[in-house]
Amino acid sequence: MSAATVLRLVTPDEEPRDAVAEHLQWCRHRALAANTLRAKQGTLSRLSEWADGRDVLALTARDLASWQADRVARLSPRSRQPLTPTTLRAELAHV
Secondary structure, three states, X not given: OOOOOOOEEOOOOOOOEEHHHHHXXXXXXXXOOXXXXXXXXXXXXXXXXXXXXXXXXXXXXXXXXXXXXXXXXXXXXXXXOOOOHHHXXXXXXXX
């Protein structure tokens, strides 16, 4: 799945909606900083790519823990330094 994949939220009486775009728009209405919006968008793109076609809105806490463990395992040891437990918890705040 590419980073350009669109996440869809479907309700019984509506056409599919892009849930991530709606969430980011809501964040813009809350006047969140541009850096926060970029971080949220990047985190959700990485999560979507990892989910490989599964509905990101339906991922469980166990799925999110697996996603983070996979991210850490894929990085070289030098790159892992910024992924401290605090950094990983902060990243989950964007999900």
